[in-house]
Amino acid sequence: EAGVVQSPRYKIIEKKQPVAFWCNPISGHNTLYWYRQNLGQGPELLIRYENEEAVDDSQLPKDRFSAERLKGVDSTLKIQPAELGDSAVYLCASRDSSYEQYFGPGTRLTVT
Amino acid sequence: GQQVMQIPQYQHVQEGEDFTTYCNSSTTLSNIQWYKQRPGGHPVFLIQLVKSGEVKKQKRLTFQFGEAKKNSSLHITATQTTDVGTYFCAGGHTNAGKSTFGDGTTLTVKP
Numbered sequence: 001e002a003g004v005v006q007s008p009r010y011k012i013i014e015k016k017q018p019v020a021f022w023c024n025p026i027s028g029h030n031t032l033y034w035y036r037q038n039l040g041q042g043p044e045l046l047i048r049y050e051n052e053e054a055v056d057d058s059q060l061p062k063d064r065f066s067a068e069r070l071k072g073v074d075s076t077l078k079i080q081p082a083e084l085g086d087s088a089v090y091l092c093a094s095r096d097s098s099y100e101q102y103f104g105p106g107t108r109l110t111v112t
Numbered sequence: 113g114q115q116v117m118q119i120p121q122y123q124h125v126q127e128g129e130d131f132t133t134y135c136n137s138s139t140t141l142s143n144i145q146w147y148k149q150r151p152g153g154h155p156v157f158l159i160q161l162v163k164s165g166e167v168k169k170q171k172r173l174t175f176q177f178g179e180a181k182k183n184s185s186l187h188i189t190a191t192q193t194t195d196v197g198t199y200f201c202a203g204g205h206t207n208a209g210k211s212t213f214g215d216g217t218t219l220t221v222k223p
Contacts, residue, residue: 035213040215041215041216042116042118042200042202042213042214042215042216043155043200043213044213045210045211045212048210056210091154091155093155099143099145099160099204099211100145100157100160101145101155101157101211102157103154103155103156104154105153105154106154
């Protein structure tokens with residue numbers, strides 16, 4: 001069974017530029033998460049989807065971050081414009097009806 | 113909001129020594145999960161505890177959930193070099209589908 005797929009794996013951009021991350025969850029997993037992980041810290045939830053509905057986006061900085069999950073499968077997370085403090089690893093995770101979250105390899109973003 | 117604290121932040125042990133990491137929540141949890149993240153990798157699910165006072169074992173790993181469901185621990189007996197990584201706990205709330213991660217304990221093992 002294929003795991004959670006994320007792309008790109010690495011991205012380097014200049015501040016004020018836009019960037020987008022893509023996630024393909026495990027087939028059949030209705031719940032999808034986007035996390036941000038800073039160095040030396042645990043994953044911090046940005047947004048959670050149940051199918052195509054965003055049910056928890058309280059931690060998403062909505063002035064510059066946006067996300068979508070069209071058709072309840074793939075998801076895209078966008079930052080526009082990026083700031084230096086956005087440098088981090090962006091993790092996507094999915095789960096089915098159980099509590100176990102399956103994480104993707106992440107996208108390491110560097111903003112210069 | 114819910115906070116999950118983990119101690120210690122780092123632990124260096126000699127191979128064969130035991131290791132314990134502790135997780136404490138500011139609120140009562142419905143469940144707690146433990147994940148392991150290898151250097152350069154992503155978190156991988158280890159186990160979930162749901163019941164008050166629950167103890168589960170996976171080979172050399174022992175997981176406990178406190179009676180008040182506000183704390184948990186992970187104990188590794190006789191560490192091996194393959195145990196290196198960062199161990200995260202994640203506290204969950206009933207029906208919320210949301211877990212709050214601690215900042216992890218990073219274990220290094222000297223052969």
